[in-house]
Amino acid sequence: MSGAALGLEIVFVFFLALFLLHRYGDFKKQHRLVIIATLLAWYLCFLIVFILPLDVSTTIYNRCKLAVNSSPAESNGSYVTLAPSKQKCFKPWSYIPNGIMPIFWRVVYWTSQFLTWILLPFMQSYARSGGFSITGKIKTALIENAIYYGTYLLIFGAFLIYVAVNPNFNLQWNQLQTIGIAAANTWGLFLLVLLLGYGLVEIPRSHWNGAKRGYLLMKTYFKAAKLTTEKADAEENLEDIMEEVRKVSESIKYNHPLRKCVDTILKKCPTEYQERMGRNMDDYEDFDERQNSYPSEKSLVKLHKQVIYSVQRHRRTQVQWQILLEQAFYLEDVAKNETSATRQFVHTFHSQEPENKIIQYFYTPTVEWYWECLLRPWFYRVLAVVLATFSVIVVWSECTFFSTKPVLSLFAVFIQLAEKTYNYIYIEMACFLTIFFLSICVYSTVFRILCGIYFADFLLFCRLTPPLCLNFLGLTHMDATISHKNTQPTAYTSIMGSMRVLSFIADGFYIYYPMLVVILCIATYFSLGTRCLNLLGFQQFMGDSEMTSDLIDEGKELIRREKRKRQRQEEGENRRREWKERYGNRDDSTRNRVVHTDQKESSFSETNTNRPLSKYTRSNGRTERDTIELLQDAEPLDFNESSVLFTIKRYSCLLSSYV
Numbered sequence: 001m002s003g004a005a006l007g008l009e010i011v012f013v014f015f016l017a018l019f020l021l022h023r024y025g026d027f028k029k030q031h032r033l034v035i036i037a038t039l040l041a042w043y044l045c046f047l048i049v050f051i052l053p054l055d056v057s058t059t060i061y062n063r064c065k066l067a068v069n070s071s072p073a074e075s076n077g078s079y080v081t082l083a084p085s086k087q088k089c090f091k092p093w094s095y096i097p098n099g100i101m102p103i104f105w106r107v108v109y110w111t112s113q114f115l116t117w118i119l120l121p122f123m124q125s126y127a128r129s130g131g132f133s134i135t136g137k138i139k140t141a142l143i144e145n146a147i148y149y150g151t152y153l154l155i156f157g158a159f160l161i162y163v164a165v166n167p168n169f170n171l172q173w174n175q176l177q178t179i180g181i182a183a184a185n186t187w188g189l190f191l192l193v194l195l196l197g198y199g200l201v202e203i204p205r206s207h208w209n210g211a212k213r214g215y216l217l218m219k220t221y222f223k224a225a226k227l228t229t230e231k232a233d234a235e236e237n238l239e240d241i242m243e244e245v246r247k248v249s250e251s252i253k254y255n256h257p258l259r260k261c262v263d264t265i266l267k268k269c270p271t272e273y274q275e276r277m278g279r280n281m282d283d284y285e286d287f288d289e290r291q292n293s294y295p296s297e298k299s300l301v302k303l304h305k306q307v308i309y310s311v312q313r314h315r316r317t318q319v320q321w322q323i324l325l326e327q328a329f330y331l332e333d334v335a336k337n338e339t340s341a342t343r344q345f346v347h348t349f350h351s352q353e354p355e356n357k358i359i360q361y362f363y364t365p366t367v368e369w370y371w372e373c374l375l376r377p378w379f380y381r382v383l384a385v386v387l388a389t390f391s392v393i394v395v396w397s398e399c400t401f402f403s404t405k406p407v408l409s410l411f412a413v414f415i416q417l418a419e420k421t422y423n424y425i426y427i428e429m430a431c432f433l434t435i436f437f438l439s440i441c442v443y444s445t446v447f448r449i450l451c452g453i454y455f456a457d458f459l460l461f462c463r464l465t466p467p468l469c470l471n472f473l474g475l476t477h478m479d480a481t482i483s484h485k486n487t488q489p490t491a492y493t494s495i496m497g498s499m500r501v502l503s504f505i506a507d508g509f510y511i512y513y514p515m516l517v518v519i520l521c522i523a524t525y526f527s528l529g530t531r532c533l534n535l536l537g538f539q540q541f542m543g544d545s546e547m548t549s550d551l552i553d554e555g556k557e558l559i560r561r562e563k564r565k566r567q568r569q570e571e572g573e574n575r576r577r578e579w580k581e582r583y584g585n586r587d588d589s590t591r592n593r594v595v596h597t598d599q600k601e602s603s604f605s606e607t608n609t610n611r612p613l614s615k616y617t618r619s620n621g622r623t624e625r626d627t628i629e630l631l632q633d634a635e636p637l638d639f640n641e642s643s644v645l646f647t648i649k650r651y652s653c654l655l656s657s658y659v
Helices: 004-026 032-069 099-127 134-144 146-165 173-208 213-251 260-265 271-278 297-337 356-364 364-401 412-420 424-447 456-475 491-497 503-525 528-535 546-607 621-632 641-658
Strands: none
Touching: 004 032, 032 099, 032 424, 032 456, 032 491, 099 134, 099 297, 099 456, 134 146, 134 641, 146 173, 173 364, 173 424, 173 456, 173 491, 173 503, 213 260, 213 271, 213 297, 213 546, 260 271, 260 297, 297 364, 297 546, 364 412, 364 424, 364 456, 364 503, 412 424, 412 456, 424 456, 456 491, 503 528
């Protein structure tokens, strides 16, 4: 199994990232370069999370092997003896040979840093740029990313000056590389603790509240009222921008030098606006610079950027509104089905996406009722308790991981107990679950704050994963900088370099700054941030607020309107479907009869071309065509039973008079 586990996980993680990108992205609408860059970013971050447990188990085995093979004289001061000298070390099933992991981590780390600090920010700004040429877009992207590069260079420059001024250090390439890594990890750890303090409390609390159907429904109504305001503002902003585009399109004629720029702007507009503006493009008058004042290219660049932003904002609010509607309808269905005597879950609306037949076979309405109305609330409560326990362990370990004698970090205690029994599977599973939980707490906060901002989530994903894993190694005392032991480091920490080059970072910031998570967790538990935003005028969901109650009532009415609207649409579709099923064959036979009669009449007229027309001759071809078109358009848009009978009688009288 030498290296086989590493190869299998590399392949598995690739297909996992590809599946998630296909599930939450759209390959047809996105540019190939964007897809490749995003896939690579996800893939590298997933690799760090999945491969780091294998690195930990391999390092524990190597430490044990060194301790067993070394004599007591050699082990004193060189390596800490982790097992008796005559005890045999068991090789883990996922053992990775020496020399592979350092190369692997260098490739993964530096590629992810290149993506997160250079390529992805540049692609983001390039896509949002309003320039009409490649040079203009590149220039705009570089200017907009100056703030990101500036913060990183500021931290890097401060560390560089500290090392250069300190007479105890001779500045070398390895130390320069360590300074760069320390600057990136310091930036990431600063943001990591802030996000972690919110997620450690909010994740368990959200699952506990998930068992309260009434609470979730009221919060959904509240979100609907807030989102309606944002959606209306986005639509109004889009209308204003489209009006400016229309004026510019009408003023700049087809032979104007800037007409290509206007056409580029029009392509970014929604389809309905393009069709509306296309009706006014029939005039080909030459432009006259002396009579008319035309916008400059700089103003068109600004307008182009406004169009891109307004269209993205409008689409984002529309998607969020549809998701919120589905959530509200689902919660209302659950509340209605809880009192069902048949114990079968009945949906108000059918799912718009095709369901898997296998899932339909096992997930019957009865099973769905038991899960949604009985089991799911209890499952959420149990899960919330488990997550809360994890959160308490993380907070305690973040505040005590610097203590090595005695070992107070619970994660370090668990790993050391498993290390004594060589239970490598337990070690790897414990490492993976811990990293996975920390990642959920951090990235769920990122998604809530930056929801809808293109590429922003992926940028922070790449920037926060390396310091998050480094913080995890500190919690488990696998980082020699934290444990203060002269033991063999993991391959991941070895490529980070020795943080002893920056002692105030290794012994100060990395040790004491994570303790801030306690204050952040307390503030999140008492919703201090929410209360402050509410006082500043930003409406937040507060159960004891009068404004919250008003917004809940408003959102409830909005959901009710959308529900009636969708019900009318489905009723109309059902009636049209029933019309086709009942009278579709009759209409076909009627059409065939009319066509057959028309053919007979044509042959009769051909054989009697020399005869004069009588006053009893049938109607002309125009009336026949009108009759056929009327029969073909027999399907009404909306009707009831009386209208159906009236329509049938009317067509019967018409056909009898015609025949």
